[in-house]
Amino acid sequence: MIKALIFDFDGLVLDTETPEYQTWQSVYAEFGKTLTLENWGQIIGGTAASDFHPLTHLEELTGRSLADFGLESRVRDESMQMILAAKPRPGVLETLETAQRLGLRLAVASSSPHWWVDSHLQRLGIFHYFETVQCSEDVSRTKPEPELFLAAQTKLGVGTHEALVFEDSPNGVLAANRAGIRVVAIPNPVTQHLSFPPANLVLGEMSDLPLEQLLQKLS
Structure with a gap:
């Protein structure tokens, strides 16, 4: 029986990933280069398994230093x-x-820092729904490692078999798999083009299947 839900944040609750990717795409285009989804997908949902950095990659493609262009602050x-x-x-x-x-227990597990996740949850008026918010500062390794989900599950006081994860990225789904927690994949406009590890269920949007029906389907 599912007693707890664990939500990713970036790209799942709020699509913060498409704006950043589109902005970097525009920057790359100004230098006559292309930022591929294959490259960008390495860092979506977690950075533990990748050393990809868009500015460093663009410098490698152009063969020049771009430190004086203020590109990162512009993208931000x-x-x-x-x-x-x-x-x-x-x-x-x-x-x-x-x-x-x-009466389900709720948590957020995000590879982003608290200042980012907490501030957006509060701005959106949904922070109060969650008993715990686990972020990059709370674990030694972020997704695709399982630590964030295991920390959230432990804080909620349920077993891994009693929890359900909602994720939008391959790194996040892989982390849930490694944690031994069932996972629903809900790709966003960027991640829908990426290859995903196996998920218990895949939806186009969370609105595609009401929660009570989803729980029945996975029980």
């Missing part, structure tokens, strides 16, 4: 404008409300 500013205008992905609010009504 432009993508943040889009992120601040965004709302939670379809079905997120309804799922949280239903989970609360059903």
Whole structure:
């Protein structure tokens, strides 16, 4: 019986990944280069298994130092404008409300830092739904390693067989698999083009299947 839900944040609750990728794509295009999904996909959902960095990669492609162009701060500013205008992905609010009504325990497990995740959860008015928020500072290794999900599961006081993870990235699904926790994959507009490890269920959006039906399907 599923007693707890563990949510990723970036790309799953709020699509923060598409704005950043699109902004870096524009920057690459200005230098006559292309940022592929294969490269970008290495860091989506976790950085523990990758040393890819978009600015370093662009410098390698152009054969020059780009330190004086202020590209990283520009990407941060432009993508943040889009992120601040965004709302939670379809079905997120309804799922949280239903989970609360059903008495399920809720957590967030994100490879991002607390200042980022907590501030957005508060801004969106959904921080109060979660008993615990586990972020990069709380573990020694982020996704695709399982530590974040195991930490969240432990904090919620349930067994791995009693938890269910919602993820949008291959790194996140792999982390859930390694933790031995069932996982629903809900790719975002960027990650839908990537190859995913096996998931217990794949949805286009969280709104595609109401939570009570989803729980019945996975029970």
